[in-house]
Amino acid sequence: MKHHRTLSIAAAAATLAALSACTSDAGGERVGRCAIADEFAAGTPVDTTPSGEITFQTTALKASFSEYFTELIEEFEAAYPGTTVTWEDDPGDGSFATRLVADAQACSLADVVNMPLATAGGLREQGFLADLDAASPGIGDDFIPSLWDSLVLPGDDHHYMLPWYWGLIGLQTYNTELMQRAGLDPEQPPTTFEELFDAADQVAERSNGEFSAFSASLGLRLPLEWQLQEAEVIADDGSAFVFADDQAVQEWTERMTRLALAGGIPKDSIASDDEPTALFTQGAAVWGSPNASSLRYVQEGNPGVYEHVGVSSLLDRRGTAIAEVQTIGVPSTSTNPATAIAFARFLLAAEQQSRFISDPRIQNFPSTTESLDIPKLTDITGTAPIDEANRLAVDLADEAEIVTIVQWSDAVANAVNAELQLALTGKKPPREALQAAQDAANRVIGADAR
Structure with a gap:
Protein backbone atom coordinates (compact mmCIF):
# COMPACT_ATOMS: atom_id res chain seq x y z
CA MET A 1 0.00 0.00 0.00
CA LEU A 168 5.18 7.10 9.74
CA ILE A 169 7.75 9.06 7.79
CA GLY A 170 11.30 8.80 9.06
CA LEU A 171 12.23 5.12 9.20
CA GLN A 172 15.37 4.20 7.28
CA THR A 173 15.38 1.26 4.92
CA TYR A 174 18.77 0.56 3.35
CA ASN A 175 20.69 -2.03 1.36
CA THR A 176 23.45 -3.32 3.64
CA GLU A 177 25.40 -4.91 0.78
CA LEU A 178 25.55 -1.64 -1.17
CA MET A 179 26.52 0.25 1.98
CA GLN A 180 29.51 -2.06 2.42
CA ARG A 181 30.49 -1.64 -1.24
CA ALA A 182 30.53 2.13 -0.63
CA GLY A 183 32.73 1.72 2.45
CA LEU A 184 29.92 2.42 4.93
CA ASP A 185 29.12 0.44 8.06
CA PRO A 186 25.54 -0.92 7.95
CA GLU A 187 25.75 -1.42 11.70
CA GLN A 188 26.13 2.35 12.09
CA PRO A 189 23.48 3.94 9.84
CA PRO A 190 23.04 7.73 9.81
CA THR A 191 21.01 9.26 12.61
CA THR A 192 20.65 12.82 11.27
CA PHE A 193 20.20 14.34 7.84
CA GLU A 194 23.71 15.73 8.02
CA GLU A 195 25.08 12.22 8.54
CA LEU A 196 22.82 10.93 5.77
CA PHE A 197 24.18 13.44 3.27
CA ASP A 198 27.75 12.67 4.34
CA ALA A 199 27.13 8.98 3.69
CA ALA A 200 25.37 9.74 0.40
CA ASP A 201 28.36 11.80 -0.74
CA GLN A 202 30.57 8.78 -0.08
CA VAL A 203 28.23 6.61 -2.15
CA ALA A 204 28.52 9.04 -5.05
CA GLU A 205 32.31 9.00 -4.74
CA ARG A 206 32.83 5.24 -4.47
CA SER A 207 29.98 3.61 -6.40
CA ASN A 208 31.54 4.29 -9.83
CA GLY A 209 28.06 5.02 -11.13
CA GLU A 210 26.90 1.44 -10.51
CA PHE A 211 24.32 2.50 -7.92
CA SER A 212 22.99 5.68 -6.35
CA ALA A 213 22.43 6.91 -2.82
CA PHE A 214 18.68 7.43 -3.26
CA SER A 215 16.02 8.73 -5.61
CA ALA A 216 15.27 12.47 -5.66
CA SER A 217 11.49 12.00 -5.32
CA LEU A 218 10.94 15.63 -4.29
CA GLY A 219 7.19 15.25 -4.23
CA LEU A 220 7.49 12.55 -1.58
CA ARG A 221 10.27 14.15 0.44
CA LEU A 222 8.82 17.62 0.84
CA PRO A 223 7.81 19.23 3.09
CA LEU A 224 8.19 16.21 5.39
CA GLU A 225 11.99 16.13 5.46
CA TRP A 226 12.04 19.81 6.33
CA GLN A 227 9.52 19.25 9.10
CA LEU A 228 11.60 16.39 10.49
CA GLN A 229 14.39 18.92 11.00
CA GLU A 230 12.06 21.33 12.81
CA ALA A 231 12.27 23.79 9.95
CA GLU A 232 9.85 26.70 9.83
CA VAL A 233 8.01 25.95 6.61
CA ILE A 234 5.06 28.29 6.98
CA ALA A 235 4.27 31.24 9.23
CA ASP A 236 2.46 30.42 12.46
CA ASP A 237 -0.75 32.03 11.21
CA GLY A 238 -0.60 30.09 7.96
CA SER A 239 -0.53 33.28 5.90
CA ALA A 240 2.68 32.69 3.95
CA PHE A 241 5.48 30.20 3.34
CA VAL A 242 8.79 31.19 4.96
CA PHE A 243 10.97 28.14 4.36
CA ALA A 244 13.57 29.95 2.21
CA ASP A 245 14.87 31.74 5.32
CA ASP A 246 15.24 28.60 7.42
CA GLN A 247 18.82 27.40 7.88
CA ALA A 248 17.91 23.70 7.89
CA VAL A 249 16.03 24.09 4.61
CA GLN A 250 18.93 26.01 3.08
CA GLU A 251 21.41 23.33 4.11
CA TRP A 252 19.12 20.55 2.87
CA THR A 253 18.78 22.21 -0.54
CA GLU A 254 22.51 22.81 -0.87
CA ARG A 255 23.39 19.24 0.11
CA MET A 256 20.76 17.74 -2.23
CA THR A 257 22.12 19.89 -5.06
CA ARG A 258 25.72 18.93 -4.38
CA LEU A 259 24.76 15.24 -4.25
CA ALA A 260 22.76 15.41 -7.46
CA LEU A 261 25.55 17.14 -9.37
CA ALA A 262 28.02 14.55 -8.08
CA GLY A 263 25.91 11.72 -9.47
CA GLY A 264 24.57 10.42 -6.17
CA ILE A 265 20.99 10.89 -7.31
CA PRO A 266 19.73 9.41 -10.62
CA LYS A 267 19.17 12.22 -13.09
CA ASP A 268 15.89 10.76 -14.31
CA SER A 269 14.48 10.86 -10.77
CA ILE A 270 14.94 14.62 -10.37
CA ALA A 271 11.89 15.54 -12.44
CA SER A 272 9.98 12.41 -11.43
CA ASP A 273 7.58 11.77 -8.59
CA ASP A 274 7.97 8.00 -8.62
CA GLU A 275 8.23 6.11 -5.36
CA PRO A 276 11.86 5.45 -4.32
CA THR A 277 10.86 1.83 -3.74
CA ALA A 278 11.25 0.89 -7.41
CA LEU A 279 14.90 1.94 -7.60
CA PHE A 280 15.63 0.34 -4.23
CA THR A 281 13.94 -2.92 -5.28
CA GLN A 282 16.17 -3.07 -8.36
CA GLY A 283 19.23 -2.98 -6.12
CA ALA A 284 20.21 0.35 -7.67
CA ALA A 285 20.02 2.58 -4.57
CA VAL A 286 21.35 2.36 -1.04
CA TRP A 287 18.34 3.96 0.65
CA GLY A 288 14.69 3.19 -0.04
CA SER A 289 11.38 4.50 1.20
CA PRO A 290 11.05 5.85 4.77
CA ASN A 291 7.77 3.97 5.11
CA ALA A 292 7.60 0.40 6.42
CA SER A 293 4.89 -0.51 3.92
CA SER A 294 7.41 -0.33 1.08
CA LEU A 295 9.19 -3.47 2.25
CA ARG A 296 6.35 -5.70 1.08
CA TYR A 297 7.02 -4.55 -2.48
CA VAL A 298 10.75 -5.19 -2.07
CA GLN A 299 10.06 -8.66 -0.69
CA GLU A 300 7.75 -9.54 -3.56
CA GLY A 301 9.74 -7.81 -6.29
CA ASN A 302 13.30 -8.84 -5.48
CA PRO A 303 13.87 -11.39 -2.68
CA GLY A 304 17.62 -11.14 -3.27
CA VAL A 305 17.63 -7.46 -2.33
CA TYR A 306 15.21 -8.07 0.53
CA GLU A 307 17.77 -10.39 2.15
CA HIS A 308 20.10 -7.42 2.49
CA VAL A 309 17.61 -4.86 3.80
CA GLY A 310 18.48 -3.07 7.00
CA VAL A 311 16.05 -0.99 9.06
CA SER A 312 16.72 1.65 11.69
CA SER A 313 14.94 4.44 13.47
CA LEU A 314 14.05 7.72 11.92
CA LEU A 315 16.27 10.61 10.87
CA ASP A 316 14.76 13.15 13.18
CA ARG A 317 16.38 15.61 15.53
CA ARG A 318 13.31 15.57 17.76
CA GLY A 319 12.97 11.83 18.26
CA THR A 320 9.32 11.87 17.22
CA ALA A 321 7.77 10.78 13.96
CA ILE A 322 5.60 12.58 11.47
CA ALA A 323 2.62 10.80 10.00
CA GLY A 382 9.33 -12.06 13.67
CA THR A 383 12.89 -11.08 12.71
CA ALA A 384 12.48 -10.31 8.98
CA PRO A 385 13.02 -6.72 7.77
CA ILE A 386 9.27 -6.10 7.67
CA ASP A 387 8.97 -7.24 11.29
CA GLU A 388 11.84 -5.01 12.36
CA ALA A 389 10.27 -2.06 10.57
CA ASN A 390 6.90 -2.74 12.13
CA ARG A 391 8.38 -2.93 15.63
CA LEU A 392 10.11 0.40 15.18
CA ALA A 393 7.01 1.97 13.67
CA VAL A 394 4.76 0.78 16.50
CA ASP A 395 7.20 2.15 19.08
CA LEU A 396 7.28 5.50 17.28
CA ALA A 397 3.52 5.59 16.77
CA ASP A 398 2.96 6.30 20.44
CA GLU A 399 4.89 9.55 20.02
CA ALA A 400 3.90 10.34 16.45
CA GLU A 401 3.34 13.99 15.75
CA ILE A 402 0.56 14.48 13.23
CA VAL A 403 1.79 17.60 11.48
CA THR A 404 -0.20 18.75 8.49
CA ILE A 405 0.52 21.80 6.36
CA VAL A 406 -2.82 21.96 4.61
CA GLN A 407 -1.64 24.86 2.45
CA TRP A 408 0.93 22.51 0.89
CA SER A 409 -1.45 21.55 -1.90
CA ASP A 410 -0.64 19.76 -5.13
CA ALA A 411 -0.26 23.15 -6.83
CA VAL A 412 2.19 24.33 -4.16
CA ALA A 413 4.19 21.10 -4.45
CA ASN A 414 4.30 21.48 -8.21
CA ALA A 415 5.57 25.07 -7.95
CA VAL A 416 8.21 24.28 -5.31
CA ASN A 417 9.49 21.16 -7.02
CA ALA A 418 9.81 22.89 -10.39
CA GLU A 419 12.20 25.44 -8.90
CA LEU A 420 14.22 22.96 -6.86
CA GLN A 421 14.65 20.77 -9.92
CA LEU A 422 16.52 23.70 -11.48
CA ALA A 423 18.93 23.66 -8.57
CA LEU A 424 19.45 19.89 -8.67
CA THR A 425 20.25 20.03 -12.38
CA GLY A 426 22.69 22.92 -11.99
CA LYS A 427 20.54 25.45 -13.80
CA LYS A 428 20.05 27.75 -10.82
CA PRO A 429 22.00 28.32 -7.56
CA PRO A 430 20.37 26.52 -4.57
CA ARG A 431 19.55 29.66 -2.54
CA GLU A 432 18.15 31.42 -5.62
CA ALA A 433 16.02 28.38 -6.49
CA LEU A 434 14.81 28.12 -2.90
CA GLN A 435 13.71 31.77 -2.81
CA ALA A 436 12.00 31.37 -6.18
CA ALA A 437 10.25 28.25 -4.84
CA GLN A 438 8.97 30.17 -1.83
CA ASP A 439 7.77 33.06 -3.98
CA ALA A 440 5.98 30.65 -6.31
CA ALA A 441 4.35 28.82 -3.39
CA ASN A 442 3.11 32.09 -1.92
CA ARG A 443 1.61 33.12 -5.25
CA VAL A 444 -0.34 29.87 -5.26
CA ILE A 445 -1.89 30.61 -1.86
CA GLY A 446 -2.36 34.30 -2.62
CA ALA A 447 0.29 35.55 -0.22
CA ASP A 448 2.69 38.37 -0.95
CA ALA A 449 6.17 37.16 -1.88
CA ARG A 450 8.69 37.74 0.89
Missing part, protein backbone atom coordinates in the same frame (compact mmCIF):
# COMPACT_ATOMS: atom_id res chain seq x y z
CA LYS A 2 1.86 3.03 -1.25
CA HIS A 3 1.66 6.63 -0.23
CA HIS A 4 1.55 8.92 -3.21
CA ARG A 5 2.46 12.57 -3.30
CA THR A 6 0.53 13.53 -6.41
CA LEU A 7 1.26 16.55 -8.55
CA SER A 8 -1.39 18.64 -10.25
CA ILE A 9 -0.98 20.77 -13.32
CA ALA A 10 -0.93 24.43 -12.32
CA ALA A 11 -3.26 25.40 -15.13
CA ALA A 12 -5.80 22.81 -14.05
CA ALA A 13 -5.66 24.06 -10.47
CA ALA A 14 -6.18 27.62 -11.66
CA THR A 15 -9.14 26.54 -13.76
CA LEU A 16 -10.62 24.74 -10.76
CA ALA A 17 -10.30 27.89 -8.68
CA ALA A 18 -11.98 29.94 -11.39
CA LEU A 19 -14.81 27.47 -11.78
CA SER A 20 -15.43 27.36 -8.05
CA ALA A 21 -16.15 31.07 -8.12
CA CYS A 22 -18.76 30.78 -10.86
CA THR A 23 -22.45 31.32 -10.21
CA SER A 24 -25.49 29.99 -11.98
CA ASP A 25 -29.09 30.93 -12.54
CA ALA A 26 -30.19 27.34 -12.12
CA GLY A 27 -31.04 27.86 -8.43
CA GLY A 28 -29.51 26.32 -5.31
CA GLU A 29 -25.97 26.57 -4.08
CA ARG A 30 -23.24 25.62 -6.52
CA VAL A 31 -19.51 25.10 -6.69
CA GLY A 32 -18.40 25.96 -10.18
CA ARG A 33 -21.16 24.69 -12.43
CA CYS A 34 -21.92 21.80 -10.08
CA ALA A 35 -24.92 21.71 -7.77
CA ILE A 36 -24.21 21.29 -4.08
CA ALA A 37 -26.51 18.75 -2.48
CA ASP A 38 -29.36 20.46 -0.63
CA GLU A 39 -28.61 18.36 2.46
CA PHE A 40 -25.04 19.69 2.59
CA ALA A 41 -26.00 23.24 1.67
CA ALA A 42 -28.37 23.33 4.65
CA GLY A 43 -25.48 22.79 7.08
CA THR A 44 -27.62 20.53 9.24
CA PRO A 45 -27.40 16.80 10.05
CA VAL A 46 -28.22 14.43 7.20
CA ASP A 47 -30.66 12.07 8.88
CA THR A 48 -32.52 10.40 6.01
CA THR A 49 -32.40 6.61 5.63
CA PRO A 50 -29.59 5.44 3.33
CA SER A 51 -30.90 4.07 0.03
CA GLY A 52 -30.02 4.08 -3.65
CA GLU A 53 -26.71 4.00 -5.44
CA ILE A 54 -23.30 5.55 -4.71
CA THR A 55 -19.80 5.18 -6.11
CA PHE A 56 -16.74 4.60 -3.93
CA GLN A 57 -13.24 5.36 -5.25
CA THR A 58 -10.03 4.06 -3.71
CA THR A 59 -6.43 4.74 -4.75
CA ALA A 60 -4.20 1.88 -5.91
CA LEU A 61 -5.84 -0.77 -3.71
CA LYS A 62 -7.82 -3.02 -6.04
CA ALA A 63 -4.93 -5.22 -7.21
CA SER A 64 -4.11 -6.39 -3.69
CA PHE A 65 -7.31 -5.98 -1.69
CA SER A 66 -10.23 -6.85 -3.97
CA GLU A 67 -11.51 -9.57 -1.68
CA TYR A 68 -11.62 -7.27 1.35
CA PHE A 69 -13.51 -4.47 -0.36
CA THR A 70 -15.89 -6.82 -2.15
CA GLU A 71 -16.88 -8.36 1.18
CA LEU A 72 -17.10 -4.96 2.88
CA ILE A 73 -19.47 -3.66 0.22
CA GLU A 74 -21.62 -6.79 0.45
CA GLU A 75 -21.84 -6.35 4.22
CA PHE A 76 -22.81 -2.70 3.88
CA GLU A 77 -25.52 -3.45 1.33
CA ALA A 78 -26.88 -6.17 3.63
CA ALA A 79 -26.91 -3.77 6.59
CA TYR A 80 -28.68 -1.10 4.51
CA PRO A 81 -31.17 -2.86 2.23
CA GLY A 82 -31.87 -0.95 -0.96
CA THR A 83 -28.33 0.45 -1.26
CA THR A 84 -25.85 -0.29 -4.02
CA VAL A 85 -22.14 0.60 -3.94
CA THR A 86 -20.09 0.64 -7.13
CA TRP A 87 -16.37 0.39 -6.43
CA GLU A 88 -13.82 2.19 -8.60
CA ASP A 89 -10.04 2.17 -8.10
CA ASP A 90 -7.70 4.83 -9.46
CA PRO A 91 -4.09 3.72 -10.13
CA GLY A 92 -2.82 6.65 -8.05
CA ASP A 93 -0.06 7.62 -10.43
CA GLY A 94 1.45 11.06 -11.03
CA SER A 95 -1.64 12.37 -12.84
CA PHE A 96 -4.09 11.32 -10.12
CA ALA A 97 -4.72 14.87 -8.89
CA THR A 98 -5.23 16.11 -12.43
CA ARG A 99 -7.89 13.44 -13.01
CA LEU A 100 -9.58 14.34 -9.73
CA VAL A 101 -9.64 18.02 -10.74
CA ALA A 102 -11.19 17.03 -14.06
CA ASP A 103 -13.84 14.96 -12.27
CA ALA A 104 -14.62 17.89 -9.97
CA GLN A 105 -14.99 20.24 -12.95
CA ALA A 106 -17.28 17.74 -14.67
CA CYS A 107 -19.41 17.28 -11.52
CA SER A 108 -18.57 13.57 -11.61
CA LEU A 109 -16.60 12.94 -8.43
CA ALA A 110 -17.40 9.64 -6.75
CA ASP A 111 -19.69 9.87 -3.70
CA VAL A 112 -16.95 8.63 -1.37
CA VAL A 113 -13.34 9.30 -2.37
CA ASN A 114 -10.01 8.10 -1.00
CA MET A 115 -7.22 10.63 -1.56
CA PRO A 116 -3.98 11.91 -0.05
CA LEU A 117 -4.35 14.76 2.40
CA ALA A 118 -2.77 17.36 0.09
CA THR A 119 -5.27 16.60 -2.65
CA ALA A 120 -8.16 16.66 -0.21
CA GLY A 121 -7.04 20.06 1.09
CA GLY A 122 -7.14 21.50 -2.41
CA LEU A 123 -10.67 20.23 -3.08
CA ARG A 124 -11.81 21.52 0.30
CA GLU A 125 -10.48 25.00 -0.38
CA GLN A 126 -12.53 25.14 -3.58
CA GLY A 127 -15.71 23.94 -1.85
CA PHE A 128 -15.91 20.46 -3.33
CA LEU A 129 -15.95 18.58 0.00
CA ALA A 130 -18.84 18.43 2.45
CA ASP A 131 -18.63 19.68 6.04
CA LEU A 132 -18.84 16.34 7.81
CA ASP A 133 -19.10 17.75 11.33
CA ALA A 134 -22.31 19.52 10.31
CA ALA A 135 -23.66 16.67 8.21
CA SER A 136 -22.86 13.88 10.69
CA PRO A 137 -22.27 15.13 14.27
CA GLY A 138 -19.96 12.88 16.26
CA ILE A 139 -18.42 11.34 13.16
CA GLY A 140 -14.93 11.88 14.57
CA ASP A 141 -15.49 10.47 18.06
CA ASP A 142 -13.70 7.14 17.48
CA PHE A 143 -10.62 8.49 15.71
CA ILE A 144 -7.21 8.96 17.34
CA PRO A 145 -7.57 12.48 18.78
CA SER A 146 -4.29 13.90 17.45
CA LEU A 147 -5.03 12.50 14.02
CA TRP A 148 -8.56 13.89 13.97
CA ASP A 149 -7.45 17.29 15.24
CA SER A 150 -4.83 17.56 12.51
CA LEU A 151 -7.38 17.52 9.68
CA VAL A 152 -8.67 21.06 10.00
CA LEU A 153 -7.78 24.08 7.91
CA PRO A 154 -6.47 27.24 9.58
CA GLY A 155 -9.33 29.41 10.76
CA ASP A 156 -11.87 26.59 10.44
CA ASP A 157 -12.54 24.04 13.17
CA HIS A 158 -14.72 21.77 11.02
CA HIS A 159 -13.68 18.60 9.22
CA TYR A 160 -14.06 18.00 5.50
CA MET A 161 -12.10 14.78 5.32
CA LEU A 162 -11.85 11.70 7.52
CA PRO A 163 -8.59 9.94 8.42
CA TRP A 164 -8.12 6.40 7.14
CA TYR A 165 -4.81 4.56 7.20
CA TRP A 166 -1.57 6.36 7.93
CA GLY A 167 2.15 5.67 8.03
CA GLU A 324 1.38 10.81 6.42
CA VAL A 325 -2.37 10.31 6.18
CA GLN A 326 -4.72 8.90 3.56
CA THR A 327 -8.19 10.41 3.84
CA ILE A 328 -11.79 9.76 2.91
CA GLY A 329 -13.92 12.62 1.63
CA VAL A 330 -17.57 13.00 0.68
CA PRO A 331 -17.96 15.56 -2.14
CA SER A 332 -20.44 18.34 -1.53
CA THR A 333 -21.77 17.54 -5.00
CA SER A 334 -22.79 13.98 -4.11
CA THR A 335 -26.29 13.13 -5.30
CA ASN A 336 -26.82 10.71 -2.41
CA PRO A 337 -25.46 12.28 0.82
CA ALA A 338 -27.18 9.93 3.25
CA THR A 339 -25.80 6.76 1.71
CA ALA A 340 -22.38 8.32 1.12
CA ILE A 341 -22.00 9.31 4.77
CA ALA A 342 -23.31 5.96 6.00
CA PHE A 343 -20.79 4.13 3.82
CA ALA A 344 -17.90 6.37 4.92
CA ARG A 345 -18.75 5.66 8.56
CA PHE A 346 -19.06 1.94 7.84
CA LEU A 347 -15.73 1.84 6.03
CA LEU A 348 -13.89 3.62 8.85
CA ALA A 349 -15.55 1.90 11.79
CA ALA A 350 -13.14 0.28 14.26
CA GLU A 351 -14.34 -3.22 13.37
CA GLN A 352 -13.61 -2.75 9.68
CA GLN A 353 -10.29 -1.00 10.25
CA SER A 354 -9.08 -3.70 12.62
CA ARG A 355 -9.85 -6.29 9.98
CA PHE A 356 -8.21 -4.28 7.20
CA ILE A 357 -5.01 -3.39 9.06
CA SER A 358 -4.66 -6.97 10.35
CA ASP A 359 -3.82 -8.05 6.80
CA PRO A 360 -0.12 -9.06 7.00
CA ARG A 361 0.62 -7.20 3.75
CA ILE A 362 -0.23 -3.83 5.29
CA GLN A 363 2.38 -1.90 7.23
CA ASN A 364 0.21 1.09 8.07
CA PHE A 365 -1.77 2.15 11.11
CA PRO A 366 -5.55 2.45 11.58
CA SER A 367 -7.15 5.76 12.43
CA THR A 368 -9.38 4.59 15.29
CA THR A 369 -8.07 4.31 18.83
CA GLU A 370 -9.67 0.90 19.34
CA SER A 371 -7.94 -0.57 16.29
CA LEU A 372 -4.48 0.23 17.64
CA ASP A 373 -4.90 -2.68 20.07
CA ILE A 374 -5.01 -5.46 17.47
CA PRO A 375 -2.47 -8.30 18.00
CA LYS A 376 -0.62 -7.41 14.82
CA LEU A 377 0.42 -4.11 16.41
CA THR A 378 0.93 -5.37 19.96
CA ASP A 379 2.60 -8.77 19.44
CA ILE A 380 5.32 -8.66 16.77
CA THR A 381 7.70 -11.61 17.09
